[in-house]
Amino acid sequence: MTLFETDAPTAAELDARDPLREYRDRFLGADDPEIRAYLDGNSLGRPTKGLPEKIAAFVTDQWGARLIRGWDEQWLDLPVQLGDRIARETLGAAAGQTVVADSTTVSLYKLIRTALHARPGRTEIVIDRGNFPTDRFVVEGVAEETGSVIRWIETDPGAGVTLAEADAVIGENTAVIVLSQIAYRSGYIADVPGITALAHERGALVLWDLCHSVGAIPISLDEWGVDLATGCTYKYLNGGPGSPAFLYVNQALLASARQPIWGWMGDRAPFDMADGYQPAPSIRRFISGTPPIMGMIAMQEMLDLIAEAGIDAIRTKSLALSDYAIALYDERLAPLGVELSTPREHAVRGSHVTVDHPRFSGLMHALWAKGVIPDFRAPSGIRIGLSPLSTSFEEVEIVIDAIHALLTEADASTPVDSTKGA
Amino acid sequence: MTLFETDAPTAAELDARDPLREYRDRFLGADDPEIRAYLDGNSLGRPTKGLPEKIAAFVTDQWGARLIRGWDEQWLDLPVQLGDRIARETLGAAAGQTVVADSTTVSLYKLIRTALHARPGRTEIVIDRGNFPTDRFVVEGVAEETGSVIRWIETDPGAGVTLAEADAVIGENTAVIVLSQIAYRSGYIADVPGITALAHERGALVLWDLCHSVGAIPISLDEWGVDLATGCTYKYLNGGPGSPAFLYVNQALLASARQPIWGWMGDRAPFDMADGYQPAPSIRRFISGTPPIMGMIAMQEMLDLIAEAGIDAIRTKSLALSDYAIALYDERLAPLGVELSTPREHAVRGSHVTVDHPRFSGLMHALWAKGVIPDFRAPSGIRIGLSPLSTSFEEVEIVIDAIHALLTEADASTPVDSTKGA
Structure with a gap:
């Protein structure tokens, strides 16, 4: 034809x-x-x-007129509110597990370190050779600093990983497997529920990079039992150049989860200015610094459109x-x-x-x-x-x-x- | 009177x-x-x-009309260009040592880890008990993960640190001293050149938090021989809620400096998508993820005003x-x-x-x-x-x-x- x-x-x-x-x-x-x-x-x-009108109005009516009061009134809650919104419209995840904060790279760093902390004694990180560079580079850096071993799945650049390829490397010493749901080059969709179940059978955690899938295909993180996930918001969520990433931590891991970049906005009571970091009991513990509010405005209208369509x-x-x-x-x-x-x-x-x-x-x-x-x-x-x-x-x-x-x-x-x- | x-x-x-x-x-x-x-x-x-007009025009004429081409044309260089601009107008620093990237907290994390890497064998981090919470919390987290020891200078909250207080704790085992130039509560200005010289005499590095000083008082990082510095841009640089921090690394340290969050934008050739992270030879190695462009627009007009006044x-x-x-x-x-x-x-x-x-x-x-x-x-x-x-x-x-x-x-x-x- x-x-x-x-x-x-x-x-x-x-x-x-x-x-x-x-x-x-x-x-x-x-x-x-x-x-x-x-x-x-x-x-x-x-x-x-x-957006042009909306962001100009933000500068005039929110930042310019509410000034510092904007933090109390709206902005302090925005990383979690927007995370919950992304979770509901695109991730298939219940509230309280998602936050919008840093770049995807910084989020990957926090989550891989979190996984190693949650699986003490396990020394291997599994990733595919063809994964997106920043995923590989973060894993290389974390492996070097923690003495972990990288088990590479030998794939072509951006090709993606099959269940059989994952099966061949995930072992009893695997702490976490770091994969992209949609391969950045080929567009191949990995079997997230299958690989996640396989990793769990062997006691490992999964970290899914959703950069190329969020907003484009249905995702069911909670149903699939995914442990950790992150993704960027400037692709199919139309957040603008360099808009901040979202980060997901399954409720089951949250209470004992520990990420390495301890900052005032992840503390139990940021404005007490007290001695000694005490992580917030909620997903807020994954926030480190002051949230990038200016980068969170654009994606809100796109989430409306996704919900509508x-x-x-x-x-x-x-x-x-x-x-x-x-x-x-x-x-x-x-x-x-x-x-x-x-x-x-x-x-x-x-x-x-x-x-x-x-x-x-x-x-x-x-x-x-x-x-x-x-x-x-x-x-x-x-x-x-x-x-x-x-x-x-x-x-x-x-x-x-x-x-x-x-x-x-x-x-x-x-x-x-x-x-x-x- | x-x-x-x-x-x-x-x-x-x-x-x-x-x-x-x-x-x-x-x-x-x-x-x-x-x-x-x-x-x-x-x-x-x-x-x-x-700003309302400028940021609306950015959305329409840059992001909306140039689309992905904006990265090649302008945005990829912006973190360093804007860093150089902040350096020239406010930090007393030559070009090539400053970059605008993450939050202050993430920058502190990168710089403290960089300092420990640059002073192998030294196990102590010095900080004051009264420093801003995020500075203390980052130090606590880094100390825990690296096995470093914190030597506390016992000050009241936000009081600031004198030369004599610094003198009493910086020793031959100090890797880095982390202080704020202007104390967040009292407004006390620390003796940056004096404490920096003292630290150097003892072989330690200095990391100055400039959050409350940048844009408000003259600063001479190069002349003072400061090693590392960071600060936020939403205070006296009027960058908007959660605008990204700047990060300074003295040229003398740069070639061997290693920060822990390895990402594609800090690589020598991000778009080669090649195997193995190789840090850029320049200050770009301190970038990790995709730069938050939307948060970098507002501060540009303020830098114009500072230069003019x-x-x-x-x-x-x-x-x-x-x-x-x-x-x-x-x-x-x-x-x-x-x-x-x-x-x-x-x-x-x-x-x-x-x-x-x-x-x-x-x-x-x-x-x-x-x-x-x-x-x-x-x-x-x-x-x-x-x-x-x-x-x-x-x-x-x-x-x-x-x-x-x-x-x-x-x-x-x-x-x-x-x-x-x-």
């Missing part, structure tokens, strides 16, 4: 049939004529349309978008030698599609110049991020066609490169 | 003579009739007047404000039994004045209700923060008079409490 067959819908037809199509108008810049296709919402989601409808749209991307790939890019690095099977396909070709690293600026903005992942991957509420089927066709055009132009116009390559 | 003598200037006269008086109009809400006096800029500085003129105004506050205290509050907890000597007086009285804890809401907003520090301190570019002499008189009125009202109207107290 090709899309030129009469029963294959066009992008315009798919957009017209899309029950979530009107959400696209709720984002800023979706009608910007200079950006014909934005396929990198999985790195930086668009701002919601109401529903995560199941979002997932359905995501799969329709990636189905369409893969169909266009089959028709227009596969014949040029482009490889598909994303699984075809729905059950293990996240919300982005990665295609690889040795020439892609040289094409990015030309794509940007055409107003077509996907992501690039070294050495040769173009990652087409599908942010279900703001991405149209038309955008998917535009990016595939732009890649096709540049590759065929490049074939015609770069004989020197071809010679070099020979 | 009392201020009722003919040669004592009134608040209105002092404001009229103030060469920096016009800066007050550059802040949002300074003309809000509901806030008669804001004396807590040392906890949360006011937003600058242009000049830090020496700011210090002169600060001392004039605190001189006036102390004169009014002597005249109107001392007779009621209120104590002055701030030094009278200019050389050791920072930019806030703390007065203590057992009844103060019960007066805060009544002060707020009158539109008078100082800070409170347990158990009995009202802290009058003087933010030189946005605080007027009139505000100082209003807060002193409001305290006076409430104390005398309370005397008259609470016979029951008096009986209880007897």
